Amino acid sequence: MIIVTGGAGFIGSNIVKELNNRGRSDILIVDNLGKSEKYKNLIGLHYLDYIHKEKFFSDLNNFNADVEAIFHEGACSDTMEYDVNYMMKNNFETSKQLLKFCDSKKIPFIYASSASTYGGGKNGFTEGDKFEDALNPYAFSKLTFDRYVRNFLKNSSTKIIGLKYFNVFGPQEIHKGKMASIFYQLYKQIKTTGIAKLFKGIDGYGDGEQRRDFIYVKDVVKINLWAMENDIKNGIYNCGTGQAHTYNESAQAVINALGKGRIEYIDFPETLKGKYQNYTQADTAQLINAGYNGGFTDFNSAVKEYCEILERNGGYYSYVD
DSSP states (O other): OEEEETTTSHHHHHHHHHHHHTTOOOEEEEEOOTTSSGGGGGTTOOOSEEEEHHHHHHTGGGOOSOOSEEEEOOOOOOTTOOOHHHHIIIIIIHHHHHHHHHHHHTOOEEEEEEGGGBTTOTTOSOSSGGGOBOSSHHHHHHHHHHHHHHHHGGGOOSOEEEEEEOEEEOTTOGGGGGGSOHHHHHHHHHHHHSEEEEEOOOTTOOTTOOEEOEEEHHHHHHHHHHHHHSOOOSEEEEESOSOOEEHHHHHHHHHHHHTOOEEEEEOOOGGGTTSOOSBOOOOOHHHHHTTOOOOOOOHHHHHHHHHHHHHHHTTOOOTTO
8 A cells, every 4th residue: 555645635646646557546545625626636546545634643553554655745835824833733743743653664755845945045955954944834844844854864764755846837736726836827817818927026036037946746756756666865855857947938838838828027926025936946966866867847848738638627637547
């Protein structure tokens, strides 16, 4: 059995989908469906069972199934959530609990970290304490767990791999709403109004020239499964392409994919000033040196494929895909 926490979420459901593509359906999905439409992400997937996260964690010490690996994707990823106690309980405390369980049972533990742990990026984007920072409670919760893991690794022989996700986009992110990728936001805007709205320049960046390391969710999944299947050194690795693209390039890629649309620039929101990453670009050296050679999907090809899935299936996978 393989366990995927956050298995109904964006990246978690994509991991389940790729496991399905590889002939695996012996999967336990752990999540909290709540009142969102996240349940729609499960309709196109094959899995053994689903369990609510509260029950899973409350019964964890009595869990005796044969588990091949745990992908820990579950977290509150809302960068506008400012209840720090909630973030720490949801993202940090449960992650510690699961880490200790995996260590005691010698179960490979592969978990989602975030490029938000680099803060504004003033120190660069290389793995390690001296490069890290946090601009919001979400980033702080992820950073705190990364640092806990680094200390934990000193006395553990279990496979423990953290992946610092950069700006992930692709199918099954619809439920994220305002936290969904820029590509989904632009797709909706262009389909509704014909206009792609980007932020005006700030902090020395021109209009729409803020740039991010955008990585297609299928590549993120590929790296997760590579980490499970290969004998690599325990640690925390960047999960990005190593190449940044501007928001102008992003909007143009969506416009090209849809064959229509134009760009307009809007004022930068006051609420985001001082809390926004204008630039991200992963240092991929550690990932490559660990043996990853799977490459990354071409940027424009990935955006085109994603738009085609949005057009065809509304951004969801089909059970028969």
